Amino acid sequence: MQTITSIKKSKSNTPLTMITAYDALFASLFDNKIDIILVGDSLNMSFNAKPDTLSATLDIMIYHTKAVCSGAKDTFIVCDMPFGTYTDEKMALVNASRVYRETGAHAVKIEGGKHRAHIIKELTSNSIAVMGHIGLMPQFVRSEGGYKIRGKDEHDIEQLIEDAIAVEKAGAFCLVIEGVKADVAKKITQSVNIPTIGIGSGVHTDGQVLVWSDVFGFFNEFKPKFVKRYLDGAKLIDDALQRYTQDVKNRVFPANEHTY
Numbered sequence: 001m002q003t004i005t006s007i008k009k010s011k012s013n014t015p016l017t018m019i020t021a022y023d024a025l026f027a028s029l030f031d032n033k034i035d036i037i038l039v040g041d042s043l044n045m046s047f048n049a050k051p052d053t054l055s056a057t058l059d060i061m062i063y064h065t066k067a068v069c070s071g072a073k074d075t076f077i078v079c080d081m082p083f084g085t086y087t088d089e090k091m092a093l094v095n096a097s098r099v100y101r102e103t104g105a106h107a108v109k110i111e112g113g114k115h116r117a118h119i120i121k122e123l124t125s126n127s128i129a130v131m132g133h134i135g136l137m138p139q140f141v142r143s144e145g146g147y148k149i150r151g152k153d154e155h156d157i158e159q160l161i162e163d164a165i166a167v168e169k170a171g172a173f174c175l176v177i178e179g180v181k182a183d184v185a186k187k188i189t190q191s192v193n194i195p196t197i198g199i200g201s202g203v204h205t206d207g208q209v210l211v212w213s214d215v216f217g218f219f220n221e222f223k224p225k226f227v228k229r230y231l232d233g234a235k236l237i238d239d240a241l242q243r244y245t246q247d248v249k250n251r252v253f254p255a256n257e258h259t260y
């Protein structure tokens with residue numbers, strides 16, 4: 001099982017694997033087979049069918065993180081701090097402490113660069129491990145007017161590098177880089193000593209993360225360019241459901257072997 005120390009040692013080494021999970025069943029399928037499980041606030045969309053992550057609450061995140069921790073006892077688990085729960089140091093510490101106290105999560109994740117460095121510092125100096133998250137930050141979708149790929153001009157590149165350095169200095173052990181042009185993600189990765197984990201940010205980061213329903217083909221409304229599907233999950237379910245339905249309608253199920 002990974003630890004903060006072993007994750008930090010992954011810098012410029014074999015890439016880290018991270019996947020989201022929101023419940024005990026899937027967490028148990030991923031347990032011990034992946035470096036990090038992220039209970040992402042993406043659950044608000046992929047689990048809860050909401051249009052964005054913003055309405056996820058701390059109670060919701062704690063509920064799902066507890067479930068994931070029950071299912072995956074041998075995997076490093078990170079809980080996303082949801083929107084509006086870390087707007088100042090005091091609030092962040094109270095809320096992140098709840099996550100530590102009430103769940104078995106090993107770390108929390110915070111969106112934001114240098115403007116959130118003081119928050120990260122408050123948590124790390126109070127013994128709460130923090131994974132940073134810069135680049136495209138889904139919790140900014142409304143204030144930014146959409147999801148926008150980052151790193152398109154020199155000024156933005158400079159800002160992103162400053163963000164990464166500030167997050168590292170504040171004590172984060174690891175950094176998610178989302179939706180950043182691959183050459184820029186490479187520069188950011190080279191600018192910090194903590195491992196970077198990319199999503200939609202090319203191959204040069206120290207690891208990759210994807211949302212589980214994207215990886216296994218359960219979410220088919222659209223496929224972002226950065227997603228690679230490793231299973232046609234929705235089709236497998238559909239085929240199985242049709243066979244189950246036919247069997248019930250035709251009184252083929254339950255057969256003798258399923259009957260007391």
Ligand code: KIV
Binds near residue numbers: 038176209
């Ligand atoms: O909420 C989430 O799942 C995330 C990942 C996509 C990085 O933040």
